[in-house]
Amino acid sequence: MKTQLNDLLEKPHQGQTDYTAKDFKPNVDVRWCAGCGAISVLSPSQRLMPELGIPKEKIAYISGIGCSGRFPYYMDTYGFHSIHGRALPIASGLKIARPDLSVWVVMGDGDNMSIGGNHFIHTCRRNVDLNVMMFNNEVYSLTKGQYSPTSHRGQITKSSPLGALDDPFNPAALALGAGATFVARGHDKDRTKLHDLLKRAYEHKGVSFVEIYTNCRIFNDGAFDLYTSVETRDNYTIELEHGKPLVFGKTRNKGIILDGYTPKVVNLDQGEYSINDLLIHNEKDSTLAFILANMTYSEELPRPMGVIQAVQRASYEERVVNQIEHEIVTKGEGDLQSLLTGESSWLV
Ligand SMILES: Cc1ncc(C[n+]2csc(CCOP(=O)(O)OP(=O)(O)O)c2C)c(N)n1
């Protein structure tokens, strides 16, 4: 009798590309808690896949461990739920072996910034063409509410009952510092913007890092309400648009100017400043990207959302392929057996 795997291998999707979002919804129950922010990332992802116009067998979702790690079960594509903190090396290996695949990586903030932190910085540095989604809920959820590297100072959790003592990583600034070419931020309460961000991530050649604020209802409920709820978000966040002035506020009456390298909020309805005085967003400007990313934890400044940086650099797998091709052209195909036995070998 044939195994399921053999069936699958014998019946690939044969290059089919005319899918709908429904084709990416598997017939399984979503086991996340009702109202978990991670659920909000599913429909933008399932809507995006048919738009890419690529066959299903060319799409892979790789996750680490955590509540977020269940994501590949809920996307009817290929992929796997890997091990804690190791989704990026596994996804990098896959992309290098199969550069034709669209590889998506899903990790929690604990998974990616703590046990996987070293892999994260080197994946950014190498610019592997991966689409990395980090579900940031500022807590370890699967292990029941311990504080994580993105928990804020003073945060009361199961492992910090007196308040966390350390300052959090700023994931966007960390990614920029490590050399990521595409860095963006979105949140679970705006699925349309999330869809657009994921599309931009896909279109970007090289590593794309999208930090997604996802509310954990059980262990850190409301952590991002100020930045994500319809009532407050206009005043506490700023939507970045390439080539457009940095304007925000419920009535779009506030903006950002640069005082030297320091961003400052100005009022546009008091006559002193107009929209023409405001800082213009430029995704290609890495110095500006750092300034924007560093606005994240400021109490006076709005929190940037959208694409912070999108610059181009050759991707790692491209360099690998080029290097191998170059060696074959200059030295010939090579022979594995003679490489293994070397110039001098002996029998024992
Ligand atoms: C090597 C290893 N160490 C520790 C664990 C225990 N563990 C499972 S999930 C997790 C953290 C999950 O937090 P996060 O990555 O933020 O994901 P979330 O559950 O919040 O989505 C830890 C420490 C493990 N599974 N494997």
Ligand code: SF4
């Ligand atoms: S514990 Fe939190 S992160 Fe995990 S499924 Fe429930 S709401 Fe989501």
